Amino acid sequence: MYDIIINNAKIVDGTGSPWYYGSIAIRNGKIVEIKRKGKFKSGEHVINAEGLMVAPGFIDMHSHSDAYLLINPKAESKIRQGVTLEVIGNCGSSMAPILPDKLSEFKRRLGELAQYITWDWSTYKEYKEKLMKNGIALNVAPLIGHGTLRVNVMGYENREPTVEELEEMKRLLEQCMKDGAFGLSTGLIYTPGSYAKTEEIIELAKVAAKYGGIYSSHIRSEADKLIEAIMEAIRIGKEAKIRVEISHLKSAGIRNWGKIVEALKRIEEARLEGVDVTADFYPYTAGSTSLTACIPPWAHVGGIEEMIKRLKDPEQRMKIRRDIEASIEGWENLANLAGWDKIIVASCEKNKQYEGLSISEIAKINGKDPYDQAFDLIIEEEGRVQIILHMMREEDMLEALKSPYTMVGTDGSSIAPYEPLGRGKPHPRSYGTFPRIIGRYARDKRVITIEEAIRKMTSLPANKLGLKDRGIMRRGFWADLVIFNPKTIIDTASFENPHQYPEGIEYVIVNGKIVIDRGEHTGELPGRVLERE
Template structure:
């Protein structure tokens, strides 16, 4: 059988935690069709990998290339590191959905993530995803909708609690984003405007995400003096919204706080025992 590509003699790591094995990999029509020792393989391209490791692409679970992908859709810097999947919309800051009346203010807030100016041609989450697809992005993209973005589109950057009507508007934007293809909701509770949100607000939005099988990923409210309380808040959101939780930055900054992660890791272990999925 003639193959399109054969990778010969590489040290294959399959991602399952088992030791690497020496093997050949044959690819046909974009699919791995043979894995093992291939005697005299015939292929359009043969890659000799005797001194190399061969493994599935890496997943960058916390990335801020939301706008950069529109400028450099091939994502060459990622691919050359073996990264083939990016999650975007982290820390509560997705670049969609946006409303025209807030867009100029919001652009100033997020364009530090872009290596060059971007022409914003979208408003809805669906339109943003279509903009990415139209560029022919070279990596897999896992988009999240940001709580800070949702809040800014309804309340601006005001330090206030939403009214019932405003909260319903926020829920609707989250639901529309989930239907469009968002994988979940992120928060940046150490940043504007997410830091103004009470726990109850986030729980209500997370409940919407849970209906669609999404997850909640949080840059928690503190990584230092109130780290324990911040992790407790993330656990509470997971429990009350019945949603999986991912803590994006779990560390104890400052000498005075060293050792607190022993407590917070135990809190997370206990939560998992109680069927709260948290990592």
């Protein structure tokens, strides 16, 4: 007797091959048999998948659910779009390691959500054990953040590390890698990552490479210096001999539209030279980050308290403004790229009435200049203001979608339309990324085939992560599966109304357990913290 049988399905196996009719049997968490003809007769759970497609569970190559899974382990917004594995610890920010004297800084970053977490870990191993003890609905593959390592060892100092400091960062990373972490991530537009020179990152990437890890990077520019930033990531890959993943590939700002073609060309050339470099993307023309990312790096030195002091000082405040207006060299000037009218407040704690409004609109309400409004909001909210920036175009995103070397990452978190994770107006990508690609761009617009879309969501990221028994529908592989209606699958989350689950996802199975059953969450938490193979 099988645990689960799925009969009469259109099987999309994850390799990019054409779908075929078949039936699947699952036992002890694994796929044990796939039939091309006939049905399986006896199973504890029998799913009639007539008219439905079955695919390997989707892999979110770029996620920020590190803290959110400790608050709500059901992973609602991800599991309900078919995600069975999230890669966390991205953009240089991970929830481990956290040295005891730095704990307050990590709590501060999370704001009022910090109260929902029991902060009783320090090492990566302890964080991993905590996730497993709490239970999680899906699998996770954690990266270690370069910014996290730097905060632990150097705080927010804008300088090169001493020999001893670099050795300490390497030591911390090595222990995480020994404990199964999947690699190193950087966020090179964010402090303190932006303070690091390429050579520092190469030295750390060598440690991850030694253990077979990957290097995943929010590169130093996704706009004016996009090509230079791509080349820096490729250089790190070459010199550290490490596999490279370029995070949320885009070309931002009207003056940079079209550059993505050149970026993809550089990736292809590097691959021909033997550098394993790929990228991920999301199917939207807006990004999301913190409002503090609009402040020049020099004003971040010493941390958020020092930044707020500078914003309160008239002379320093004017210098910050002038640097944004003049678009000084050496940083990603998001305010200049998007414009205050295209920067929307997604969430904040003390001024919820502003959620969904642009900085320009809020400034008008308060009779202020947009710069002053942005600075005052950072001061009032102690830096905790999430924003959405409308600064890309669909044509460029479609170039990324069509490349054979790109996979899918939400750049969002596992949230839910209820408390405490249902606050604000977050980017809809946390709810809609995967169904949007299949429904809008594969089925309706036919930019790529459904089979190719699913390859980008399954076998391609599994291969990048070095997972030998996930990402493909194959006998002996883990039963991470999504069953969806190809005629109805679509995202419903919008920028105005983001907390909306997609349509068309009927079942999601994680490690052989049904987590989504006819569109509803069963409450099962069969996920695991995977270890690098």
